[in-house]
Amino acid sequence: MTEDLVPSLGRWRLWEQFALRGPGFPADGVLRLAPSGLAQAADKFAAEDALDGDRWTDFARLFADAAVETAHTLQDIARTPAFREAVTWQNRPVLTSGIAPFLRWTPSADSRSSMPRQREELVAHYWQRFCVKNDTIGFFGPVGWGSWDPAVEGLAVDPGSGLTEASTVYWASWGLDALARTLDADPDLRGWIAPRRVPFVAVDGNQVRVPGRRPATVSTETAAVLARCDGVRPARRIAEELPGIDVPTVLADLAARRWVVRRLEVPAGTHPDRALRGWLETVGEPGPRRRGLEALDRLERGRARVAAARDADALVEAMGALEREFTDLTATAAVREKSESTAPCRALVYADTRRSATVRLGPAVLDAVRPLRLLMDSAGWLTSALAATVTAETRHVYDRLAAEGPVDLASFWFACLPVLHGTGRDTATALQGEFAARWQRILTGARPAVPADRVAVRSADIESVVRAEFGDRAGGWTAARYLSPDVMIAADGPEAVARGEFTAVLGELHVASNTLGASLFTHQHPDVSELFRLTDRDHPGPRLMPLIPKEHRARLSARVRHTLVRPHDHQVALADFTADPARPRVVRSADATVEEHGGDLVVRLPDGSRFPAVDVFSHVLTTLAMDLVRILPPVDHTPRVTVDRLVIARETWRPPVAGARFAVDKDEARRFVRARHWRTGLGLPRYVFVVSPTESRPFYVDFDSPVYVTILAKALRRLARKDPEAAVTITEMLPTPEQTWLSDDRGRRYTAELRFVAHDTAPDR
Helix, strand or coil, X not given: XXXXXXXXXXXXXXXXXXXXXXXXXXXXXXXXXXXXXXXXXXXXXXXXXXXXXXXXXHHHHHHHHHHHHHHHHHHHHXXXXXXXXXXXXXXXXXXXXXXXXXXXXXXXXXXXXXHHHHHHHHHHHHHHHHHXXXXXXXXXXXXXXXXXXXXXXXXXXXXXXXXXXXXXEEECHHHHHHHHHHHXXXXXXXXXXXXXXXXXXXXXXXXXXXXXXXXXXXXXXXXXXXXXXXXXXXXXXXXXXXXXXXXXXXXXHHHHCCCEECCCCCCXXXXXXXXXXXXXXXXXXXXXXXXXXXXXXXXXXXXXXXHHCCXXXXXXXXXXXXXXXXXXXXXXXXXXXXXXXXXXXXXXXXXXXXXXXXXXXXXXXXXXXXXXXHHHHHHHHHHHHHHHHHHHHHHHHHXXXXXXXXXXXXHHHHHHHHHHHHHHHHHHHHHHHHHHHHHHHHHHHHCCCCCCCEEEECHHHHHHHHHHHHCCCCCCCHHHHEEEEEEEEECCCHHHHHCCCCEEEEEEEEECCCHHHEHHHHXXXXXXXXXXXXXXXXXXXXXXXXXCCXXXXXXXXXXXXXXXXXXXXXXXXXXXXXXXCCCCCEEEHHHCEEEEECCEEEEECCCCCEEEHHHHHHHHHHHHHCCCCCCCCCCCEECEEEECCEEEECCEECCEHHHCHHHHCCCHHHHHHHHHHHHHHHCCCCEEEEECCCCCCCEEEECCCHHHHHHHHHXXXXXXXXXXXXXXXXXECCXXXXXXXXXXXXXXXXXXXXXXXXXXXXXXX
């Protein structure tokens, strides 16, 4: 696509490539769990009716028959090979503990005791995720791709062949780290491990400096060894370069001081197996090299069997065999517990796939999403304001350190941590509230008299007010020039979009991040060089990018690690050295300096290049800013907000859990009827998503479906036990399961969202 056809929204230039996110099971699958006519029969009972008598007896009988029918439907779902395969990838033990006994059960009104009902809910819970959650993992959440095409009237789908075009099974990094620890224990391999200096330890002649401590003077021999601990030279090579020095003893002392890491470490990346194999092949002794490669090959054969499995049974067998091999080799549990603080990937391996379907979008869709420009301009205010506060605070830190002499980046980084995790977090929270307050003023001024559930304005009527409230501030740090909006399209097929019969819906606006740079996207793109080309266009020169830990809670794993790092980009290891030490342009924080240049703080690297000092904080700042965009305050009820043809906020309710008295009703039929009364009283639509502090993820609820009402009731009870004063967040589902346009080659329809990337082209101010 030529430059003049690149779609832009004001100063925000969109990437021509975008991701297509959607589940791997058709959307209408969840509608199978809403028995026909049951909701209408329940609604014949008014809220004040006593739920007894002959009329109630007839309904209770109808409800019981529908419950048995639903149980049979759930069994049909649970025995579907694709469903069983998806559950295997998600939580393999559930197949034995929950799915298998559920399939052995014969549903009847008399046999629906507590345990079978729990298993019904288990299947239904997985089913809603597989059918209507736009997750991205495995074949039940494959990554698709699309592009802008001015020749398309609205939206064009090429379904391709089958659901997925390609699939790859990857190692979770923690599994290969466990194997590395096992290899590290082999004394014949230890001499080939390259010790490396900790990033924040500085060496200047015979002086060693660690932030927050007094400089230590070491012997000439120790300094010579420490200077060679670059993560590239094996210990035996250091010994060869320094004859006459007892290198093993010196290294042991340096490791005891925590100045040097001398264990085998696998660099962070999508393919840790390749990195480990590359190191093993450098081992000069045939015996130890062969033993290490044989251990890795054993696991690699297991992964290959997992990748080759073509049904759930074969997958279960292959996964079990791989886990046994892993435990035998490493004496480590093959599945991590949920409670672990660093467990985004619990299993040894995971699969990511590319969807067969591709999409092209035309001018009509671009016109519908044009109001995004106003929201993205206001997001620029968020990031620049956050950066301004952090920069001002860190400038005080620099001035204090500079009063004592030159400032190295390591000392600056550690001294700024209280700012980042104290002032920075508090500022982000305050900015989110101020952001919502400003948008509320904008919308209230545009529509003084608004209905309770809808606000619709024209972008032309609020553009000047948005500019007055937020100005035209840009960026704040290099990564803040990216925004990644998720947009859904509510339409009855591509033909409806071509006729203009559609609504665009903003899902989330991810701030200060090009989320398509994550491994889970880039490695499923048919031509990743195209993504690098787009990155080069946005950033013609090199960037300074901080190295981050391999994993941290649910936010960091190999799947979400940014991979659009070019050879000319610099990476700086602040506290964690997770890159390949042999990679050019990786700098330790202790070897860089912070100085004033042109009135601003910059980081000067050993090669003399300079970068804004704020960029070393980019990961922390992006973490603080990513989810700040919320245009309305979190009150009891907020309306749907539409600008032109784009819904920028879906209608949301935050009812107190104490008011949901239906949740404690033990009788299923009464609970269903009273839940519908509760829904009517709040004005909730049929389809919603619910977020509760006690649940790990948002979940779908259909108020016409007794099993999903039961799942909601249980979540409300769990929350009430934890905090009786708490509230849940309920958001309308838009698009609904019927408003789908993405289809496969068999005509089955799926929910979907489009993940765009926008780059701010405005100059720094």
